[in-house]
Amino acid sequence: MEHIFRGRVIRENELDYYLLQLDDIINEDLLLPPLDTEMVIRAIWTLVEQTDFADFKQLFIDNGKADWKAEGFIQSIKKSLTPAALHQKIVRELGEDFYKWVEVEPGIQERQQPLGVLFHIGAGNVLALSVLSVLEGLLTGNINVLKLPSYEGSISLTLLKRLVVIEPRLAPYIYVFDISSEDVEILKKLGNVADAIVVWGSDKAIHGIRQIAPAHLPIIQWGHRLSFAYLTPGQHLTSSLEQFAEEICLSDQQFCTSPQCLFVETDDMAVIDACGKKLEEAMTEQAKKYPAATIQIHDQAEITWTKELVKMASVLGQEQLIESEHKDFSIMIDTQPSLKASPLYRNIWLMPMKRSELLSILRKHKGHLQTAGLACHEEDYDDLSNLFYRAGVSRITTFAKMSQTYVGEPHDGKPTLLQYIRTVCKNKN
Amino acid sequence: MNFREKLFRYKKIYDLEGSEDLFLAAMRESVEHHEYHCTFYKELIQNIGYTSDQLKKIEDIASIPAIPVDFFKTHEIRSIEKEEIKIHATSSGTMGQKSQIFIDKSTLKLGTKMIIKAMLYHKFVSIIPTNYLILGYEPKAGNEMGNVKVLTGMTRLAPAKEKVFAIRSIGDAYQIDYFGVMSALKRYARQRLPVRIMGFPSYLYMMLTAMKEMNMPPLKLSKRSIVFTGGGWKKYKDMAIQKEALYALVEEMLGIPSENCRDFYSAVEHSVAYPECRHHRMHVPIWSRVLIRDVNTLEPLGFNQAGFLNFISPLVSSMPLSSVLMGDMAVLRDGSQCGCGITTPYFEILGRAGTRVSKTCASSASELLGGQNGTHI
Numbered sequence: 001m002e003h004i005f006r007g008r009v010i011r012e013n014e015l016d017y018y019l020l021q022l023d024d025i026i027n028e029d030l031l032l033p034p035l036d037t038e039m040v041i042r043a044i045w046t047l048v049e050q051t052d053f054a055d056f057k058q059l060f061i062d063n064g065k066a067d068w069k070a071e072g073f074i075q076s077i078k079k080s081l082t083p084a085a086l087h088q089k090i091v092r093e094l095g096e097d098f099y100k101w102v103e104v105e106p107g108i109q110e111r112q113q114p115l116g117v118l119f120h121i122g123a124g125n126v127l128a129l130s131v132l133s134v135l136e137g138l139l140t141g142n143i144n145v146l147k148l149p150s151y152e153g154s155i156s157l158t159l160l161k162r163l164v165v166i167e168p169r170l171a172p173y174i175y176v177f178d179i180s181s182e183d184v185e186i187l188k189k190l191g192n193v194a195d196a197i198v199v200w201g202s203d204k205a206i207h208g209i210r211q212i213a214p215a216h217l218p219i220i221q222w223g224h225r226l227s228f229a230y231l232t233p234g235q236h237l238t239s240s241l242e243q244f245a246e247e248i249c250l251s252d253q254q255f256c257t258s259p260q261c262l263f264v265e266t267d268d269m270a271v272i273d274a275c276g277k278k279l280e281e282a283m284t285e286q287a288k289k290y291p292a293a294t295i296q297i298h299d300q301a302e303i304t305w306t307k308e309l310v311k312m313a314s315v316l317g318q319e320q321l322i323e324s325e326h327k328d329f330s331i332m333i334d335t336q337p338s339l340k341a342s343p344l345y346r347n348i349w350l351m352p353m354k355r356s357e358l359l360s361i362l363r364k365h366k367g368h369l370q371t372a373g374l375a376c377h378e379e380d381y382d383d384l385s386n387l388f389y390r391a392g393v394s395r396i397t398t399f400a401k402m403s404q405t406y407v408g409e410p411h412d413g414k415p416t417l418l419q420y421i422r423t424v425c426k427n428k429n
Numbered sequence: 430m431n432f433r434e435k436l437f438r439y440k441k442i443y444d445l446e447g448s449e450d451l452f453l454a455a456m457r458e459s460v461e462h463h464e465y466h467c468t469f470y471k472e473l474i475q476n477i478g479y480t481s482d483q484l485k486k487i488e489d490i491a492s493i494p495a496i497p498v499d500f501f502k503t504h505e506i507r508s509i510e511k512e513e514i515k516i517h518a519t520s521s522g523t524m525g526q527k528s529q530i531f532i533d534k535s536t537l538k539l540g541t542k543m544i545i546k547a548m549l550y551h552k553f554v555s556i557i558p559t560n561y562l563i564l565g566y567e568p569k570a571g572n573e574m575g576n577v578k579v580l581t582g583m584t585r586l587a588p589a590k591e592k593v594f595a596i597r598s599i600g601d602a603y604q605i606d607y608f609g610v611m612s613a614l615k616r617y618a619r620q621r622l623p624v625r626i627m628g629f630p631s632y633l634y635m636m637l638t639a640m641k642e643m644n645m646p647p648l649k650l651s652k653r654s655i656v657f658t659g660g661g662w663k664k665y666k667d668m669a670i671q672k673e674a675l676y677a678l679v680e681e682m683l684g685i686p687s688e689n690c691r692d693f694y695s696a697v698e699h700s701v702a703y704p705e706c707r708h709h710r711m712h713v714p715i716w717s718r719v720l721i722r723d724v725n726t727l728e729p730l731g732f733n734q735a736g737f738l739n740f741i742s743p744l745v746s747s748m749p750l751s752s753v754l755m756g757d758m759a760v761l762r763d764g765s766q767c768g769c770g771i772t773t774p775y776f777e778i779l780g781r782a783g784t785r786v787s788k789t790c791a792s793s794a795s796e797l798l799g800g801q802n803g804t805h806i
Contacts, residue, residue, distance in 0.1 A: 123790070182667075202793075226792040256790040297735065301724040301758060301782040304737075305497060308727075308754065312500045315472045327725065341793050368792045 001178050002157060007164040007171025015177075019189060026117060026143060026193050029172040034099055035114075035141040041086045043167035044135055047159065048081050050166070056128070059153060066293045069250075077128065081135075085407045090139060092408035093415035099141075107429040112421045114141035115218075119194035121209055122149040122156065123201035130156040133198055138173055140420040145175040145190050149201075181208065188212055196220055196420070220419045222411060225256035225370035228339060229399055230353070230384065231275070232265040232376040238278060240375035243399040245282035247373070248329070249290040251403040253344040256412075257371040257395065258403060260342040263353035265376075269335060272352050276322050276331050279350065283329045287346070292328040295345050303343040307332070339365050355384075362391035370412060371395040373402045432458050433743045437539045439715055442546050443771045448715040449487055452743075456490055457481040459743035459751045466508040470749040490718055490741050491729045493752040498698040501748075502526040509533045509747045518578060518697045530697040533747035540700055540744060543716055548586055551691070551704050553655065559587040560617040562610065564628025564636065566603060567594035579695065580627055583657060590622060595632060610636060611645065614683075618648040626683075627657035630675060630692065631665035637678045649684040656685055659693035661778065672709060694778065698753050699740045703776075706769035713764075713773045717742035721761045722754070724782070732763050732774070737782055758782045 001012040006025060010018055053074045060070035079085060090098075098112035118137045122130030130146055134156075137144040148156055157176055164171050179186050187209075191197060196218040199209045206221050213219060231240055244262065251258045264275050295303070310332045313319035320333040329346035337351040339361055353361070362369060369392040376384055385396050394413035397404075410416075432454035439448045460481040463470040473494055474480070483492055500506075503526060507514075516532040532540070548554050565580050584592055593613040597606045617624045626633065633656065656679055662669040676687040694703040694711050703711040713719050720729045721736040730736050738759035741752045758779040765772045 224790050224792040253791060256792075258791055260791065297724055298758075298782075301737065304724050304727065305499070305754075305756070305782060308495075308497045309500055312473070312496060313504075315469060315476060316504070341791075344791060365792075 002154075003178055004157065004160060004164075004174055004176035007168070007174050009161060019186065022189070022193055029143060030116060032172060035138065035170075035173060037090065037139060037141070039167060039169065040135075040138045041083050043163060043170060044081055044086065044138075045083050046166045047163050048078055050162065051159070053078075056155065059155060064293050064296055066291065068290075069252075069293075077132075080407065086139065089408040090417065093417040094140075094421065098421070101426075104425070108425060108427045110423055110425045113424045115420055115422055116195035117143045117145060117193055118420060119190050119197045120144060120146045121197065121199040121201070121205065122146060122152070123205065128155050128159070129200060131159045133200065134160060134174065136416055137198070137420055138170065140417050142195075142420055143173050143175075145194060146177065147181075147187065147190065148176060148178045150180065181205075184212055191217060198222070198420075224368070225412060226339065226341065226365055226368040227257050227259050227371035227373070227402065228261040228263060229259040229373035229402070230263045230265070230358075230376070230388075231399075232380055232384075233271060234377055236375055236377075237275070240399050241275065241278045242282045242285075243375075244373070245279060245286045246290075247399055247402050248283065248346055248348060249286040249292075252292070252346060253342065253348070255403050257405075258344070259348065259371075259373055260344070261339055261349040261351060263337065263351055263358075265355060266352050267354055269352065272333060272335075272350060273320075276320070276333055276350055279331055279348075280322050280324070283331070283346070284324060287324065287326075287328050292346060299343070299345060303330075303345060303347055306343045306347065310334075337361060355387075359387055359391055362388070362393070366392035369393045371397060371402055373397055373399045375399050431455075433746075434539065436715065436743065437542050442550055442714050442716075443712060443773050445713065445715060445718075445773050452715065452718070453484055453487060453490070455743035456493065456741065456751065457484045459746075460484070460493060462746060463508050463749035463751060467506065467749050469504075469506050470508070473749075487718070490752070491720055493741060495722075495727075495739050495741075495752040495754040496749065497754040498528060498696070498756055501528040501530065501698060505529055507531050507748055513747070516578070520697050528698055531747050532700070532745070536700070536745050536747050543714075543744070544582070544702060547702060547704060547714065551706070553586050553691075553704075555587040555623065555653075557587060557623055557653070558590040559623045559625050560590050560613075560620065561592040562595070562613055562617070562624065562626045563592060564595045564610075564626065564632035566596045567598050569598045579659075583627055584625075587623070587625065590620075591617075595628065595636070607639060611640070611643070614640075614648055614650075618650055621651055623651045623653040623655070624685075625655050625657065626685075627659075629660045629663065629665075630658040630672075631662045631668065633658055633679070634668065634670065634675055635665075637675075637682045640682050645682075647682050647684065652684070652686060652689075654683070654685045654689060656683075656690040657693060658690070659695060666780075676709075694776075696740075696755060698750060699742065699755070700744050700750070701740065701742050706767065706771050706775075708767055708769045710762075710764065710767055710769065710771075710775040711777075712767070712769075712771045712775045716744055719759075719761055719774065719776050721759055721776070724758075730761075732761055735760050735779055738776065738778070756782055 003010050003015055005018045057070045057074055060073060061067060094112060101109040101111045104110050120130060120133045130149060134144045134146050160174055160176055164174055191213050197209060197213055198220045199206050200222045202224050206223055210219060229244060264272055307321055307330060310319045310321045314321060318335055322331040331348055331350050333350045337353045340349060342349050372388045372393045374384060374396050388396055432451055436448060436451045436455045439451060464474060479494060483489055513533045514531045515534050515537050518530045519527040561584050563580050566577050568577055568581055593609060595605060595610050596603045676690040679685050679690050680687050688707045691705045701717045705711055718741045720739040721734060722739050723730055723736050735758055738755040738757045740755060759776045761774050761776050764775045
């Protein structure tokens with residue numbers, strides 16, 4: 001097992017020796033001159049240019065992603081790391097020259113300052129996510145300590161090793177530890193040198209970190225999220241459902257932005273049945289275009305389990321299952337509206353919804369809400385979107401754009417870089 | 430006497446072949462009984478055109494519609510009138526909804542008969558006064574969890590000299606009484622009488638590690654002592670250790686031989702208990718059949734392949750539990766070479782089914798419910 005300590009690769013048997021020096025070394029490095037953002041941006045782009053993404057593509061494929069999807073994913077990561085994209089992100093989130101003192105009142109000045117040391121707890125759910133988290137820490141001038149997620153393979157370690165080779169001046173800012181989440185003592189030690197913990201992952205992972213983090217330490221959490229789609233009947237219905245089917249097949253509902261439920265604004269089950277049929281047709285078409293990848297056994301178990309429960313409830317007329325011939329997608333109709341998790345992989349809940357009940361139904365999951373796909377008449381848009389924002393939703397998109405992000409887009413309603421800096425001030429009056 | 434009763438009177442409890450005709454006849458009876466007495470079941474099988482006539486040979490039991498146990502968390506389904514309910518048990522899930530299971534007089538009678546036969550077979554019945562340590566909840570009015578009832582029932586297998594409960598009721602809440610547990614163990618060790626310790630494996634493990642952390646010297650309990658565990662690790666599955674390691678720890682800290690450590694699989698939604706043999710395997714008895722089903726097609730799989738655990742049994746008459754799909758992943762193995770004296774197949778639980786190991790950033794059902802549910806006791 002390998003780790004990176006101040007940019008240098010160390011072996012497992014050296015870990016304890018180095019950890020003893022961690023405090024002193026970091027205390028010294030905190031006095032280094034501010035990290036040059038331009039240098040970081042250049043190093044990141046050189047890393048992208050020098051990396052052969054074929055290996056990574058294979059890793060995505062091994063993780064159950066279709067070839068075309070792995071390619072698309074890599075392209076989107078590359079695009080987000082170009083110097084132009086990174087500049088744009090920084091300017092949007094932090095302004096032009098964020099390290100410069102700005103006079104806010106006579107004799108009083110403010111400027112931005114890195115938080116100091118960020119302790120990133122990576123999540124294994126999205127490959128290379130941990131690296132991206134560290135890159136954001138570098139862009140904001142922080143020293144980054146990363147705990148690798150389990151089951152990630154060596155992607156993050158390899159990339160960060162290479163980054164230090166490309167730009168040795170980044171060495172003092174990069175630490176990577178391949179340790180288990182069970183290793184509470186080391187986690188606590190790393191938490192103690194940090195100014196903030198950045199944690200990615202499930203509620204359980206976040207809860208676990210809260211248990212061991214000191215009370216004063218800020219926790220910046222990027223947790224799992226729940227998204228849904230909302231449709232009002234009208235002219236746009238058929239085309240919206242076509243877009244929706246494409247969105248489901250393209251994403252396989254694998255992102256926090258992916259819909260798990262489709263609400264149709266009606267109290268007439270005949271409308272729901274008609275929507276179910278239309279969506280089935282659209283899904284059949286899209287599934288031909290984008291064949292489903294093989295699903296791993298535990299995910300398949302959840303899908304089958306959920307569908308069997310729907311079949312049981314259908315005996316009582318409470319739910320209904322529309323399943324494709326090849327079982328590669330399903331539409332699960334529930335007569336009782338609620339926001340609930342679907343087993344993903346092209347399995348979607350379809351429910352009738354009354355606008356009057358919408359807010360209270362969404363509010364039950366306020367901490368988990370993220371994206372609402374919205375297809376409605378123009379005159380309903382403001383009313384519905386205001387209601388969604390108030391319920392806790394942070395993104396509203398068309399059905400076609402649910403999984404697509406733009407450069408510098410806030411993450412769960414927050415500009416990410418802004419989370420990793422603080423505003424300092426001086427008053428010389 | 431009907432076939433179901435005859436099956437439960439059958440003497441050799443692991444003679445699957447000899448009792449096969451009886452089992453099939455009892456299953457036919459079971460399907461017919463629920464079809465007649467339970468509207469839901471009637472609709473369920475009529476929708477797919479199923480009838481008990483399709484049960485001709487033992488392989489046909491796979492065609493009995495299997496109900497996923499989580500259905501009983503959201504629906505109250507009975508084949509009896511309210512007045513006939515003798516026991517209302519719930520699964521011991523700590524969060525979320527619990528299965529509502531109703532047991533009538535005839536199920537209770539046959540179930541008791543079944544348990545006694547199994548306990549006699551495995552030589553768990555004794556007349557020697559025994560000290561009990563129950564690593565579970567102290568019984569209390571209003572507590573309907575199945576495991577409390579089972580554990581209380583188990584203390585009748587040998588006359589109780591003393592019973593100590595690890596989780597004591599304090600008003601509305603429960604609290605773990607570490608001090609009480611440790612002092613009971615020391616007292617039991619001095620008395621030299623057989624001790625029976627029973628409860629969740631997680632609690633047993635926590636107790637043993639606590640003894641170690643407190644630097645308590647290992648105890649030498651009577652060699653005739655028995656440790657019964659059941660219910661799995663539930664919310665403590667992060668700390669779960671292998672069965673063998675747990676039994677070794679029991680032997681080290683309590684002096685109870687590993688072959689006297691027996692885990693049970695039981696579920697309120699199924700009611701047939703599966704005690705481990707002395708080689709720690711859960712063999713299938715004459716009262717049920719175990720199928721493992723493919724997680725995609727639900728077709729029955731052969732030995733050594735992972736899938737959904739499906740129990741089939743005519744035991745329960747109060748609810749249509751003739752064939753239930755458990756929330757566990759399991760494998761079935763050929764038991765003919767076990768060497769314990771039982772040759773029927775045995776199953777191994779691999780973990781919970783239907784809860785994804787989150788590989789996405791989308792919220793999962795268990796997160797929305799606020800925690801993992803346990804279904805079996």
